[in-house]
Structures are given as C-alpha cells and as structure tokens.
Amino acid sequence: MITSRPRPVSEEVTSSDAVRLSSVVKRFTDAKGQRFSAVDGIDLRIRRGEVLAFLGPNGAGKTTTIDMLLGLTRPDEGSVELFGGEPERAVRSGRVAAVLQSGGLLPDLTVEATVRMLGSLHPGSDADTVLVRAGLDRLRGRRVAECSGGEQQRLRFALALLSGPELLVLDEPTAGMDVVARREFWAAVREDAERGMTVMFATHYMEEADRFADRVVMIDRGRVVADGSVSEVRSALSGRTVSALVREEDAAELTRSPLVRSCALRGGRYHFDTPDSDALLRLLVERRLGTEIEVTPRSLEEAFMTITASGRTAGEGVR
Numbered sequence: 001m002i003t004s005r006p007r008p009v010s011e012e013v014t015s016s017d018a019v020r021l022s023s024v025v026k027r028f029t030d031a032k033g034q035r036f037s038a039v040d041g042i043d044l045r046i047r048r049g050e051v052l053a054f055l056g057p058n059g060a061g062k063t064t065t066i067d068m069l070l071g072l073t074r075p076d077e078g079s080v081e082l083f084g085g086e087p088e089r090a091v092r093s094g095r096v097a098a099v100l101q102s103g104g105l106l107p108d109l110t111v112e113a114t115v116r117m118l119g120s121l122h123p124g125s126d127a128d129t130v131l132v133r134a135g136l137d138r139l140r141g142r143r144v145a146e147c148s149g150g151e152q153q154r155l156r157f158a159l160a161l162l163s164g165p166e167l168l169v170l171d172e173p174t175a176g177m178d179v180v181a182r183r184e185f186w187a188a189v190r191e192d193a194e195r196g197m198t199v200m201f202a203t204h205y206m207e208e209a210d211r212f213a214d215r216v217v218m219i220d221r222g223r224v225v226a227d228g229s230v231s232e233v234r235s236a237l238s239g240r241t242v243s244a245l246v247r248e249e250d251a252a253e254l255t256r257s258p259l260v261r262s263c264a265l266r267g268g269r270y271h272f273d274t275p276d277s278d279a280l281l282r283l284l285v286e287r288r289l290g291t292e293i294e295v296t297p298r299s300l301e302e303a304f305m306t307i308t309a310s311g312r313t314a315g316e317g318v319r
C-alpha cells in the first residue's frame with residue numbers, strides 16, 4: 001500500500017482527528033444470495049483541516065463508507081468515530097454536514113426561500129452569508145426547478161453550510177456537471193476549505209482530486225489501495241510514459257525489457273509505461289528503435305488505473 005505518512009490506527013485519537021475508521025467492514029447480500037464485503041477492513045484517519053479525495057471505481061465501496069461515516073448505516077465490524085464520538089451525535093449537533101448526489105430539494109421554492117426555510121432549523125445561521133459563500137447570491141429569486149444541476153448542487157452545498165459544520169462530506173457532488181459548473185462548484189467549496197473546514201469528497205474526476213485535495217485515498221473492492229498526497233500517489237508509482245512510433249516487432253522486444261512495465265498502442269503510437277524514462281529514451285535513440293519520441297509524467301488517472309488493475313490481477317492492492 002502507498003502511504004505518505006504512517007497512520008497507525010492504534011495511535012491514540014488526538015483532538016486533531018476529525019474522522020477515525022478502524023477496521024470497518026460492511027457486508028451485503030448480492031443478487032445470487034451470497035454475502036460479500038462491500039467495505040472490507042478500512043482504516044482511515046482524517047485530521048482536522050485536511051481536504052481528502054476519496055477515489056475508487058464503480059462499486060468500490062465509497063458510498064457505503066460515507067454512509068457509515070454519516071451514521072446512516074452501521075458497520076458489521078469495526079468502529080467509526082467523528083470528533084472522537086458517535087457519528088450520529090456529530091451529525092445531530094451540526095458539526096458534520098453532507099452534500100449527497102441528489103434529492104432533498106423542493107422544486108417550487110426559490111433558492112433564497114429554500115436556504116431561509118432550512119436556516120430556520122439552525123438558530124444563529126446566516127442565510128445571506130451562506131448564499132454568498134455558495135455563489136448563489138445572483139440566483140436568490142430563481143425557482144429550484146429552473147436551476148441547472150450544478151446550481152442545485154451549489155444549493156445543497158449552501159444548505160450544508162447552514163449548521164456551520166467543521167466536517168463536510170461530499171459524495172460525487174459534481175457528477176454529471178460540465179467543466180464550467182464543476183469549476184464553479186469547487187471554487188465555492190475551496191473558499192470554505194481555506195477557512196479550515198475538513199472536507200472529504202468522493203469523486204470519479206481525477207483532476208478534481210489533483211487540483212483540490214491535500215490527500216488522496218484510493219479504494220478498490222472495499223480496501224484502501226493507496227493513501228498519500230496527490231504527488232506521492234503519483235510518484236509512488238513512479239514513472240513516466242514514453243510514447244513513440246515503433247515497429248511492431250521492436251515494440252514486442254521492448255515489452256520484454258525490464259525498462260517497460262506495460263505497453264499500449266494508441267493512435268498508431270506505442271505508449272510505454274516505464275520506471276526509468278531516461279534509460280528507455282536512450283535505448284530508443286541509440287538503437288534507433290523509435291521516432292517522434294515523447295516523454296510525459298503519469299497522470300493521477302494512470303496511477304489509479306495501474307493500482308486498481310494490478311489489484312485485479314494480483315488479487316490485492318499495490319504494496
């Protein structure tokens with residue numbers, strides 16, 4: 001497993017922990033009546049003020065983990081603590097708020113009326129400030145039904161802010177939004193994160209993790225397979241991609257070299273995943289094996305594909 005900093009779960013919980021999951025397991029029954037572990041022993045500590053991206057392919061167990069974290073469902077094994085106590089207590093007291101994927105809005109109310117109505121449940125909340133913080137000031141009079149998907153998510157974000165939460169949990173908050181809407185959404189969240197709020201967000205968009213998170217936790221089939229800063233996760237799978245025009249027989253020979261971890265043919269070019277791009281480059285040039293050679297750093301997305309793919313073939317995560 002890739003870890004940036006050791007996070008032994010046996011360490012005493014300190015006041016700096018917002019979230020602590022210890023050996024959490026959640027089982028469900030599948031369509032064939034078989035029990036399986038959707039979450040299979042997750043240990044995770046999130047320190048106060050951290051912005052953590054929670055990544056994983058479809059069905060990896062992200063939503064199930066988040067549901068346990070919010071006290072919506074209980075683990076079959078292990079424990080979940082928010083700010084050192086029960087999740088339900090932290091949610092009830094407004095220290096934790098969530099932006100989930102859908103639901104929860106009344107289509108005929110205006111944006112402002114929605115925020116004021118929900119605000120009345122939180123004494124001391126300031127609807128005007130929240131509308132501005134969520135970037136909704138100009139949309140106050142718009143009916144919810146007429147808001148775009150991105151605007152509705154910003155409204156859910158505004159509602160989450162009403163209780164003045166210390167921890168904000170977002171489950172794929174930008175699913176289905178276009179690039180502009182996603183950018184606007186994250187600009188609003190980022191401002192709050194910069195004020196010191198702890199944020200945990202699940203996403204399928206790697207660039208959101210790349211741009212926004214301090215730390216990335218990747219899960220696959222209910223287990224943590226990588227944990228570190230974006231650059232640590234990338235560099236732990238250190239390497240670059242070298243692509244070039246190469247003859248088929250030369251490419252076949254190159255894939256047998258220890259300098260090549262894997263190779264893919266795209267758009268007529270061979271893309272070699274390599275642990276040592278300098279050496280591979282030298283080889284290609286000196287032996288005239290390739291032309292139009294390009295060297296590019298691996299993206300977080302590539303790191304993620306490698307981690308989850310190796311987990312699938314080896315039966316476990318990258319270690």
Ligand SMILES: Nc1ncnc2c1ncn2[C@@H]1O[C@H](COP(=O)(O)OP(=O)(O)OP(=O)(O)O)[C@@H](O)[C@H]1O
Nearest residue numbers: 028029030038056057058059060061062063064065
């Ligand atoms: N109530 C349930 N009963 C049975 N199986 C469930 C239930 N909830 C989730 N699952 C299964 O548990 C696994 C994990 O689901 P989960 O929704 O946590 O994944 P996810 O990582 O959030 O996926 P996605 O990115 O697609 O939202 C999946 O195989 C899912 O089908």
